[in-house]
Amino acid sequence: MCVSYYDKKIGRRDKVLDSTSNVKVIHNGSTTPSEQSINYSVHTPLRLVMIARFSPQKDQETLIKAVTKLPKDSYKLTFVGDGETLQTNKELVSKYGLNHNIKFVGFKDDISDELINNDVYILSTHYEGLPISIIEAMSYGLPIIASDIGGNNELIKNKENGFLVHNVEELAKSLLFLVDCKIK
Numbered sequence: 001m002c003v004s005y006y007d008k009k010i011g012r013r014d015k016v017l018d019s020t021s022n023v024k025v026i027h028n029g030s031t032t033p034s035e036q037s038i039n040y041s042v043h044t045p046l047r048l049v050m051i052a053r054f055s056p057q058k059d060q061e062t063l064i065k066a067v068t069k070l071p072k073d074s075y076k077l078t079f080v081g082d083g084e085t086l087q088t089n090k091e092l093v094s095k096y097g098l099n100h101n102i103k104f105v106g107f108k109d110d111i112s113d114e115l116i117n118n119d120v121y122i123l124s125t126h127y128e129g130l131p132i133s134i135i136e137a138m139s140y141g142l143p144i145i146a147s148d149i150g151g152n153n154e155l156i157k158n159k160e161n162g163f164l165v166h167n168v169e170e171l172a173k174s175l176l177f178l179v180d181c182k183i184k
Contacts, residue, residue, distance in 0.1 A: 001024050004150065007025075007129045007151065008023055008025055011023070043119055045075050045076050046119050046179055047075070047117065047118040047120070048076065048077040048078070048119070048120045048122055048175070049080065049114050049121055049122070050063055050077070050121070051081060051114060052081050052125065053083040053107075054083035054085040056084075056085060057125060058083075058085075058124070058125050059124045059147075060085065060089045061088075061089060062124040062147075062167075064093060064096065064098070066168050066169075066175060067098065067101065067102070068096050068098070069172035069175075070179060072098075072100075078104075078105060079103070080106070081107055090104060111133075115140040116140065118142065120142060120144075120145065120178055121133070121138075121143070121144050121145070122145045122171075123144070123145075123146040123147065124146075125147050126147070127150055128149055128151060128152055129151055130152075130155070131146075131152065135155065143162055143163075144156055144161070144162035144163070145162060145163045145174045145175065145178075147164070
């Protein structure tokens with residue numbers, strides 16, 4: 001079993017699976033939050049969240065660089081998670097003078113409050129199979145901005161239910177679009 005068609009393709013490419021393998025794709029899932037848990041309001045400034053361990057794979061640095069292109073009064077960004085690149089990312093936030101815009105809340109077992117109290121979910125990453133974090137954020141009705149890699153495009157249809165991005169500039173452009181929509 002594979003969690004995405006992307007993983008199935010990689011398995012065949014790397015000869016872990018062959019054409020005679022009986023392979024099924026079963027996408028990840030998550031529990032559905034109660035209707036009362038979903039916050040349909042949009043905050044001023046716009047609240048952004050990324051929930052992921054801090055590692056080179058997850059690439060929080062790209063998101064930090066993208067938000068430098070936004071007006072400082074237009075957003076607040078929360079990072080949830082811990083890991084090997086946490087300190088490097090905190091230093092980058094300080095370097096750009098974004099300590100008032102970006103907070104680091106550490107690892108959390110229960111992320112429901114973060115999904116309830118934020119407006120946009122972002123996953124800037126170098127590779128994924130089929131991220132549960134995006135599935136969970138979608139179940140709370142959050143718009144998604146994610147790197148166009150792995151199985152992300154099996155969840156997100158670009159400009160329909162979110163944005164798929166390839167670099168800092170596209171990520172910043174998607175964020176600016178959502179900030180502008182909120183203001184109007």
